[in-house]
Amino acid sequence: MPLIRAEGIRKEYGKVTALNGVNLTIKDGEYLSIVGPSGCGKTTLIKSIAGVVKPDAGDILIDGNIVTPIPIEDRGVGYVFQEIALFPHMNVYDNVSYGLMVRGVPPLDRSGPVEEMLHMMNLEAYVSLYPKELSGGARQKTAISRALTSGSTLLLLDEPLGALDLKVRTILRYELRRLVKDLGLTAIHVTHDQEEALSVSDRIVVMRAGQIVEAGPPMQLYLRPEKIFTAKFLGEANFMTGEVTETRNGDIMVNVDGSRLIAHTGINVSLEEGEKTVLAIRPEFVDLSTKPGGVNTWTCEIISASFVGDTMRYDVRAENSANLLVKAPITGHESSFMAGDKVFMTLPDENLLVYRLPEEGLEKALSLE
Amino acid sequence: MPSLRLLNVTKRFGALKALDDVTFEVKDREYLCVLGSTGSGKTTLLRSIAGILRPDEGDIVLDGERVNSVSAEERNAVYVPQTYALFPHMTVLDNVMFGPLAKETDRRIAEEVAIRVLRLVRLDKRGDAYPHELSGGMQQRVALARGLASGAKLLLLDEPLGALDVRLRLELRTELRKLAKESGFTVIHVTHDQEEAMTIGDRILVLRKGKLQQLGTPYHVYNRPEKIFVASFVGSTTFLEAIVESRSKEGSKLRLREGLKVRVIDSSFEPEEAVIVSVREENISITPEPRGDEHNRLSGDVTEVHFLGSFIRYVVKLTNGDEIAARVPIKMVKTEINQGDWVSISFDPMNTHVYEYPTLGLQGELEVS
Numbered sequence: 106m107p108l109i110r111a112e113g114i115r116k117e118y119g120k121v122t123a124l125n126g127v128n129l130t131i132k133d134g135e136y137l138s139i140v141g142p143s144g145c146g147k148t149t150l151i152k153s154i155a156g157v158v159k160p161d162a163g164d165i166l167i168d169g170n171i172v173t174p175i176p177i178e179d180r181g182v183g184y185v186f187q188e189i190a191l192f193p194h195m196n197v198y199d200n201v202s203y204g205l206m207v208r209g210v211p212p213l214d215r216s217g218p219v220e221e222m223l224h225m226m227n228l229e230a231y232v233s234l235y236p237k238e239l240s241g242g243a244r245q246k247t248a249i250s251r252a253l254t255s256g257s258t259l260l261l262l263d264e265p266l267g268a269l270d271l272k273v274r275t276i277l278r279y280e281l282r283r284l285v286k287d288l289g290l291t292a293i294h295v296t297h298d299q300e301e302a303l304s305v306s307d308r309i310v311v312m313r314a315g316q317i318v319e320a321g322p323p324m325q326l327y328l329r330p331e332k333i334f335t336a337k338f339l340g341e342a343n344f345m346t347g348e349v350t351e352t353r354n355g356d357i358m359v360n361v362d363g364s365r366l367i368a369h370t371g372i373n374v375s376l377e378e379g380e381k382t383v384l385a386i387r388p389e390f391v392d393l394s395t396k397p398g399g400v401n402t403w404t405c406e407i408i409s410a411s412f413v414g415d416t417m418r419y420d421v422r423a424e425n426s427a428n429l430l431v432k433a434p435i436t437g438h439e440s441s442f443m444a445g446d447k448v449f450m451t452l453p454d455e456n457l458l459v460y461r462l463p464e465e466g467l468e469k470a471l472s473l474e
Numbered sequence: 475m476p477s478l479r480l481l482n483v484t485k486r487f488g489a490l491k492a493l494d495d496v497t498f499e500v501k502d503r504e505y506l507c508v509l510g511s512t513g514s515g516k517t518t519l520l521r522s523i524a525g526i527l528r529p530d531e532g533d534i535v536l537d538g539e540r541v542n543s544v545s546a547e548e549r550n551a552v553y554v555p556q557t558y559a560l561f562p563h564m565t566v567l568d569n570v571m572f573g574p575l576a577k578e579t580d581r582r583i584a585e586e587v588a589i590r591v592l593r594l595v596r597l598d599k600r601g602d603a604y605p606h607e608l609s610g611g612m613q614q615r616v617a618l619a620r621g622l623a624s625g626a627k628l629l630l631l632d633e634p635l636g637a638l639d640v641r642l643r644l645e646l647r648t649e650l651r652k653l654a655k656e657s658g659f660t661v662i663h664v665t666h667d668q669e670e671a672m673t674i675g676d677r678i679l680v681l682r683k684g685k686l687q688q689l690g691t692p693y694h695v696y697n698r699p700e701k702i703f704v705a706s707f708v709g710s711t712t713f714l715e716a717i718v719e720s721r722s723k724e725g726s727k728l729r730l731r732e733g734l735k736v737r738v739i740d741s742s743f744e745p746e747e748a749v750i751v752s753v754r755e756e757n758i759s760i761t762p763e764p765r766g767d768e769h770n771r772l773s774g775d776v777t778e779v780h781f782l783g784s785f786i787r788y789v790v791k792l793t794n795g796d797e798i799a800a801r802v803p804i805k806m807v808k809t810e811i812n813q814g815d816w817v818s819i820s821f822d823p824m825n826t827h828v829y830e831y832p833t834l835g836l837q838g839e840l841e842v843s
Contacts, residue, residue, distance in 0.1 A: 143639060240842075241512060270511040270666040272707060272842055279780065297640065304780040304787070323781045328804075340783045389784040390805055409648075413672045414696045414709045415756040415801070416784070432784060434803035436756050437822060456805075473641075 107259040107291045108133050109154060113163035116149050123149040124160065125315035131293060136285055138294045138302035141312035142338065142473035147295045148263060150312070154293060155184045155261045167259070183252030185245075187264040191236040197247050198223070198232040204255030222250045225284060242273040249281070253288070260285060262294040266301065274298070278305050299339055303327060311335050314474060329371075333383060333460045337471045342385045342458075343429045346467060349376045357459065359384060362425035366401050368457040381462035388432040390456035393419065393442060398451040405429075405450040407442045417441050423450060477502050478523065478628065478660070483532035485518050485684075492518040493529065494684035500662065505654055507675030508664045509708070511842040515684040516664040517556070520630045523662065524553035536628070551628035554621035556636060560605040566592065566616050567601035573624030591619040594653055595646070611638045615646075622653065629654065631663040635670065647674050668708050672696070680704050682842065702750055702829050702839040710755040710787075712798045713836055718743045725823055732794035736770045740828040748831035750839075757825035758800035760788055762809055764818035771820045772798070779813055790819055 109131040116124040124146045131137050139147040152158035154165055156177035164173045172180055191200050201222060205215040223229050226246045236244055245265060252260065265281070266274040282305040285292045296302050302309050303323045310320045311334070319332045330336040337344070347361035357376055359366045361384065368384055376382055392398060393405075408420040408428075419431040419442065431450070433439065442448060463470035478500040485493040492515045500506050510516045521527040523534060525546035533540050541549055552573075560569050567588055574584035592598040595615035605613055614637045621629055634650065635643045651674045654661045665671050671678050672692040680687040680695065680703075688695055688704045699705035702713065716728035716736070725739045728751055736751065743749055764771055777797075778789040785801045788811060792798060800819055811817060832839045 270842065271668070272511060272666070275710075279778070283778075299640070300782055303783050327781070327783055387784070389803065411648075411673045412692055412696070413669045414692070415754070418673070434756060434784065434806075436759070436803065436806070437825065 107167055108169070109259065109291065109293070110166040111150070111154065111163065112166065114150065114153055114160045114165070115162040116146075116153065116158060116160050122315050124153070126163070127315070127317055129310065129317065129320070131291060134289055134291055136282060136292045136294065136305060136307045137310065138296060138306040138308075139310045139312060140296060140299060140302045140339065141318075143297070144314075144474070145312040146315040147312050151261055151263050151293055151295045155182055155263075156180045157184070181257050182259045182261055183249075183255060183257040184261045185249050185252050185263065185265045187267040191244060191247055191251070193236050196233050196235050197228060197239070197243075200236070200247055201228075201250045201254050203251055208255070218254055218256075222254050225287065226250050226280070240273070241269045242277055245269060245277065246280075249284075253284075253290075258288075258290050260290050260292045262292060264295055264297065267297070274301070281305065303339070309339070311338055313338075327387075330458065333385070333463060333467075333470050336385045336458055336460075338473075341388050341430060341432075343388060343391070343427075344467065344471070345384045345427055346462060347382055347384060349378055349380050349382055352376065352378055357382070362427060364403050364423065364425040364427075366452060366457065367454050368459050369454060370459050374459050374461055376459070376461065383460040383462055383467055385458040385460065386452050386456055388418075388430040389416075389434065390453060391429065391431045392451040392453070393421070393431055393433060394449050394451070395440075397449045401452045401454055401457075403450050403452070405448060407444050407446045407448065409444050410442060412441075421450060477537060478662075479533075479535040480523070481533040481535065483522060483529045483534065485515075485522055485527060485529050491684045493522065496532070496684070496686050498679060498686060498689055500660060503655070503658055503660055505651055505661045505663065505674060505676045506679060507671035507677075508662060508679045508681055509666065509668055509671040510664075510681035511666055511707075513683075514681045514842070516666075516681055517632055518684075519681065520553060520632055520662060520664055523628075524551055524630050525549045526553060549628075550626055551630055552621050552624045552626035553630045554617055554632060554634060556632040560613060560616055560620070562605055564604075565601065566597060566603050566605070566608070569605070569616055570619045570623050573620060577625050587623050588619070591622040592616075594622070594649065595619045611642065614638065618650075622657075622659075627659055629659050629661045629663075631661060633665055634663060635665070635667075643670070650674060672708075678708075680707060682707070699752075699827065702752065702832060702836070705752045705827060705829075706840050707842065710799070710801060711752050712755055712758065712800075713840075714751050714753075714796055714798070715831070715836060716749050716751050718745050718747045718749060720745055726828070728828075730792075730794055731796060734772060734792065734794050734796075736772075736826075737823040738826040738828050739823045740826070743828060743830070750829045750831060750836055752827045752829065753798075753821045753825055755787065755799045755801040756785070756803070758798060758819055758821045760790070760800045760802060760811065760817050760819045762811060762815065762817055765820075769820060769823055771818055773816065773818045774798070776811060776813055776815045776817055779811070788817070790817060 111129045114124050114127040141147050153160050164171050202215045202219040278301050309326050311318045319335045336342045345361045347359040349357050350360050351358035355370050403423045405421045405423040411418045417433045421429050483496045508516050522529050570588040571584050574587045618634050678695045679689045688700050705711045716730050719727045719729045721741045726741050728736050772792050774790045774792040776788050777791050780787040787801045789799050
């Protein structure tokens with residue numbers, strides 16, 4: 106039953122600080138994802154936990170024991186990375202039973218766990234095939250099976266689906282989560298695919314520049330991100346800078362380039378009259394309509410419209426010249442708009458995220474580095 | 475002005491048919507996206523059009539002329555490979571100027587062209603850098619710029635945005651289309667990302683195992699998928715096995731397993747025929763209590779809940795054991811629905827498609843390669 110702790114992990118590569126004092130606890134049975142822009146240190150962090158990378162400072166603890174000096178092969182972790190290395194001369198069955206073989210488990214005792222794993226991963230039909238005969242998805246499932254048959258209860262996934270096509274990736278991510286939960290494993294999953302992280306995780310860690318920005322359950326991070334960078338990095342968001350013109354019991358009136366918005370500050374931010382603020386809204390919460398819609402309704406012009414199947418994506422220019430992205434889901438009989446249409450746009454107050462204007466400036470606060 | 479026709483083109487690699495009797499036409503200045511998974515024949519298609527590969531059967535007609543035996547250099551088409559083959563000893567600017575200089579003796583004009591396309595891919599400030607000093611994503615943008623500057627009017631782009639980070643990919647895809655349209659290019663753009671294909675393409679060609687599955691506008695391919703594979707590969711779709719019970723001018727009544735009934739708009743199948751009915755996941759609504767007024771009301775247990783950001787996806791196991799997935803836009807989620815909840819789902823017969831029961835079974839049709 107692994108409980109993982111990373112305490113004050115630092116790692117430098119020459120002048121580059123890959124990890125700058127990272128503290129993180131992963132609960133037993135938790136499915137945790139780590140996301141962040143390239144170079145944020147997410148891969149270095151998972152490699153430190155795996156024992157592939159030795160931190161310059163700090164410790165990794167598994168179930169309360171310091172494992173920092175212990176190499177990967179003695180840590181009892183299953184490690185799966187993007188460029189999978191299956192043994193090309195072994196078929197699926199032998200690849201999967203490899204872990205048990207090297208641990209000296211006699212052949213007769215190997216078949217039980219191996220067959221169970223192959224069954225769980227829907228690989229039974231492939232047992233006698235060799236890696237080169239498998240699709241990318243089946244290869245990666247074999248690699249995951251091999252990592253798990255060794256009996257490890259901690260699964261470290263470093264972009265495990267990264268080399269696969271989108272469609273296959275979407276199917277496999279759900280299978281992966283189901284497997285982790287069915288087997289009661291603890292999983293740490295590094296990914297650059299935000300939808301993947303949102304859909305499979307119990308908790309997501311957002312990293313930037315070697316540090317953890319924010320951690321929390323997917324819905325909380327997506328709908329109520331505390332940090333402005335989380336709003337930017339996880340999903341899409343529109344950002345608007347404005348000035349607070351009035352405050353009342355946690356409600357603020359904001360002037361955004363001449364247009365007004367009412368928003369709620371919540372518990373994390375307190376703003377005074379005259380202060381600058383940044384308001385953010387996810388594009389799918391903005392409503393477009395041919396009729397005006399009460400508070401926070403602006404007029405706007407559709408600049409471009411594109412159909413992406415389940416959603417229309419619009420670039421719009423608001424009355425105050427702000428450019429916004431709007432996503433309108435298509436579930437049945439919604440009307441759609443065309444470039445040049447002049448319509449009303451409502452930014453529902455309950456969906457507006459309120460931030461203090463960052464000291465370093467908005468652009469810097471949102472930058473990926 | 476480039477126009478392109480492929481007539482019954484087949485290309486074999488040993489026993490494998492990488493392209494299998496492919497016939498289609500691309501209009502002058504059209505932006506065509508070829509969508510398919512790894513191994514579907516996308517790259518072979520581009521390389522055959524470029525003249526790098528020679529088809530075993532069929533004709534390739536460029537600008538009204540059969541070009542099967544015309545070399546790649548002499549075709550009015552440029553292939554931009556997925557793996558950027560840049561000249562390592564040349565600067566970025568020289569790499570991009572290579573094409574223009576071959577046709578244009580005035581260095582200043584060639585340089586202007588090169589700088590213009592470099593600005594477009596946001597690398598105008600890195601003109602003096604050498605390829606090895608750039609990230610993979612940047613190198614791919616240089617390769618793209620070189621293709622754009624080559625002077626050929628038919629651009630063959632192989633996953634041009636594949637190596638880029640999500641954010642840059644989203645930004646560049648609209649710019650890529652804009653550029654092609656403004657400069658009068660005809661483009662064939664290969665991708666496995668359906669959203670990319672839908673956003674950029676005038677039309678989409680879906681390819682599977684070397685065979686053309688469907689060619690049409692994004693709207694058409696999404697809303698009128700002609701094959702089960704297209705319905706499953708483009709978008710997220712639920713499929714149910716059924717038997718036709720009765721039919722009339724208004725549609726048909728189908729019988730699912732265990733006698734559950736659904737109505738569909740299609741009336742092309744005879745009673746007692748076995749069929750597959752498909753519904754887009756976003757066209758399925760889900761409520762804790764039946765509302766009573768819906769069509770095709772079924773009920774079952776929620777077995778999985780996936781948070782996707784702008785949508786929440788619910789997997790429901792119906793009373794007959796069939797599985798249905800519903801994707802609900804986040805802003806339409808009013809009451810919380812959890813795993814284990816008993817729910818009512820429904821969908822409009824207008825949003826269904828019916829297909830002949832495939833000889834290989836449903837699963838055989840869904841496999842991507």
